[in-house]
Amino acid sequence: MQIKFFLVLTLFFGIYTLNSQTNTKPFVVVLDAGHGGKDPGRPTNFGYKEKDIALKIVLKIGENLEKQKNIKVIYTRKTDVFVELRKRASIANKADADLFVSVHCNAHSSQAFGTETYVLGLGRSESNFRVAKQENEVIFYEDDFETNYQGFDPNSPETMIGLTLMQEDYLDQSILLARNIQDNFTKKLKRKNRGVKQAVFWVLHNTYMPSVLVETGFITNKKEGDYLNSVEGKNNISKSISDAILDYKLSLNTDVLVENSKSETETAQAVVFKVQIAAGSKKIVIKPNNFKGLDKISRVKSNAIYRYFYGSTSSFDTAVDLQKKAIAKGYSDAFVVAYKNDQKISIQTALKTTK
Ligand SMILES: [Zn+2]
Structure with missing residues (x-):
């Protein structure tokens, strides 16, 4: 009798342990500081370096997230080194990450300013294409880019249209995170909101998880560049992004109800x-x-x-x-x-x- 009871207990705790282990699989966030090493990022007349600002913001986001339980942070780079675009995506895929967040600074010949967050999509607008083209051009820094990025030409939007379908499954989750980020920038930091946008970024196209690319502001605008270069600015931007990630994680965890809203036109097999x-x-x-x-x-x-x-x-x-x-x-x-x-x-x- 006692032995039986012991067996039941063992079984019970055995299952319990198993369950608690599955529940505590960490939420993996890959943080990608744009550019690095020989690739400084966008040129600016004010001496700000996109690669340095992006790295400092990313390290701070990671620090904020690592204070939380059950989150694992992986960096595509933690120092000033050059990392190929395809390597960045493969780090995220190998880690089977839940999120991929790439951090950049914007640049323009005008005095444009403000923040925008991109998801992968058919960005038909000229200005979205311009931003994507500039970020994609990083591959020109790489040796053998012709063989490594077959058929991909940052100068030709047509070659990119066929690439966009890959992230389709994650598009709405990516948009949700992008909105969280833009909302925090706008409501908490009062930054100018340039919106959630879609364009074809090579690095986003090649990740198999919800992915966003954040343009944290224009380093070609003196005032915004000053802000991004300041410790306070970087801390605020980082906190906005890490809070947005935590909100996103929370919204996934709260429940798993599925509500069907079958419309009349939906018949079986159709x-x-x-x-x-x-x-x-x-x-x-x-x-x-x-x-x-x-x-x-x-x-x-x-x-x-x-x-x-x-x-x-x-x-x-x-x-x-x-x-x-x-x-x-x-x-x-x-x-x-x-x-x-x-x-x-x-x-x-x-x-x-x-x-
Ligand atoms: Zn960039």
Whole structure:
């Protein structure tokens, strides 16, 4: 009797230990300080170095995060060394990271200022392309870049369009983190908000996890450069980013309810295209007033994130038209998603299925 009881106990604690181990798998954040070594980053007349500012901000973000339980921080560089773009992405992939955050400073010939955070996407705007092009051009510092980055030309947006689909699965989570970061910059630090943007960054394209690239401000603007170069500025920017990461982590952890919002057009086996217009931890009542006048909105909850969709159609072309309409209404980061039997599938798979 006693032996049996002992066995049951052992079994119970055995399972308990196993569970607690699975629950405590650390949340892995890869912090990527842009540039380094022979690549100084953006040129500026004021003597600020993008590579130094980015590194100091990243080290501080890491310090903030490492104070938290259950977070593991990995750096692509901790010193002033040159790291190839593809190496940065592979560090994150090898670590099976939960997040990839790349930190940079912006530059422009004008006196532009403000912060912007990028996710990977088809950035159709000229200025988004300009920023991506400048960050991508880092590969020209690398030996053998022609063989290592086959088919990739920072000067030609067309070669990049085919690359964007890879991060599709992580787009809404990336946007959620990007919004958290921009919100903190704007609300807590009163920095000018240039928004969450999409463009094709090689380093983001090659990571297999939610990934963002933060342009913390313009070092070509004297005032903003001074701020970024100051200890206070760097501390504030770092805190905004680490807080945004913690909020993001929290929103994933709070619950795992899945709320189905099957629309009438969704029948078994059918592929349905929708336009995702927003995602966040807030539950918003579905009525046109709350969605800039758009109707046919649906909501899906997954991993504590509510995703809001506009329209539902079996035609990809119609979905693209709906996306344009959503963008015109002000949802500049709207994108097309595909579902089959309530499961999200990639656009590529969906297109193969529907053809
Ligand atoms: Zn940069």
